[in-house]
Amino acid sequence: MEFDRTVLRKEWLLATGNTFRLIKSGGSDAAGDTLPDPEGPPLFLDFTAGGGASSVANRNRNRNRNRNRNRNRNRNRNRGAIGADFDAPAAGGDILTPWREIELLHDLRPAWVDLPLALPPPPAMLRRECLDLFDKLRLLETPEEAGRKEEILRQRELELSDYLRPLSADELGGFEETITLFLMIARICEEVGLRYKAHYNLARPSVIEPRLRTFIPNPPYSAFPSNHAFQSYAIAYVFSRVLPEHSGIAALFRSARRVAENREWAGIHYAADTKAGRELARMFTPVLEIVLQEQMLRAQSEWI
Numbered sequence: 001m002e003f004d005r006t007v008l009r010k011e012w013l014l015a016t017g018n019t020f021r022l023i024k025s026g027g028s029d030a031a032g033d034t035l036p037d038p039e040g041p042p043l044f045l046d047f048t049a050g051g052g053a054s055s056v057a058n059r060n061r062n063r064n065r066n067r068n069r070n071r072n073r074n075r076n077r078n079r080g081a082i083g084a085d086f087d088a089p090a091a092g093g094d095i096l097t098p099w100r101e102i103e104l105l106h107d108l109r110p111a112w113v114d115l116p117l118a119l120p121p122p123p124a125m126l127r128r129e130c131l132d133l134f135d136k137l138r139l140l141e142t143p144e145e146a147g148r149k150e151e152i153l154r155q156r157e158l159e160l161s162d163y164l165r166p167l168s169a170d171e172l173g174g175f176e177e178t179i180t181l182f183l184m185i186a187r188i189c190e191e192v193g194l195r196y197k198a199h200y201n202l203a204r205p206s207v208i209e210p211r212l213r214t215f216i217p218n219p220p221y222s223a224f225p226s227n228h229a230f231q232s233y234a235i236a237y238v239f240s241r242v243l244p245e246h247s248g249i250a251a252l253f254r255s256a257r258r259v260a261e262n263r264e265w266a267g268i269h270y271a272a273d274t275k276a277g278r279e280l281a282r283m284f285t286p287v288l289e290i291v292l293q294e295q296m297l298r299a300q301s302e303w304i
Helices: 006-009 052-079 098-107 125-138 143-158 161-167 176-200 227-242 249-265 271-291 294-301
Strands: 012-016 019-023
Touching: 098 176, 098 271, 125 143, 125 249, 125 271, 143 249, 161 176, 161 227, 161 249, 176 227, 176 271, 176 294, 227 249, 227 271, 227 294, 249 271, 271 294
Parallel strands: none
Antiparallel strands: 012 019
């Protein structure tokens, strides 16, 4: 029986073993945890009593005192960029192409190839969104947004510090498996996101509105959905499944949002691209949970 993917607009899929289970919004997963409303912000549970986020933080604080001697070495490794080429050795801050996971990804192709993203806005609405981009680009030149300009330039390659910092893992050693997990997510989402971009083939804002002068050059592919948003939110969603009690998860989602919205401030993405990237990440996360199950467990072992 063919699966009606339109239900994903209002419901959640929970990965269970090698299959999926549909959970109604506001329902509970296998552990009895309430699932968030897809239209609202992610739901974060309070585990501060009885050995949850507080005890995880305390355990890791003690462990991290012993890791500080590796700080400088790992700081450089953790800042490795997530670029188009993932064939570099892991010691350089990248990973070898995760061919086993990509092979499994393609085995699961029916589960992700036609997810029910809302269609891009019509041209008239896109032009209105371009007006917002004009305002953002004007504000970007003010002294108050100097830090954002630096972020945009640094994030062109979607490097890892924006995802490690909220977890207090950006300057400490011992989180190599977590770093590898994030790199794998970005590599897999890059491929899937490019397929969706080719499918919708939406022109960049400066094509719709030629007067728009972008802060950075347009990438050589279409706009919708935003791959930066897709990758960033996918990292946040997956890590929230790896360690849901971590006290930094809310900050991780905020950082993912900042990375995604910075592409709007650069003038190369509509707000609709960002929204679609987040929605794609939400619907694609159950596939990532299956494809990256072993790596998620390895990353989890670094924190517990």
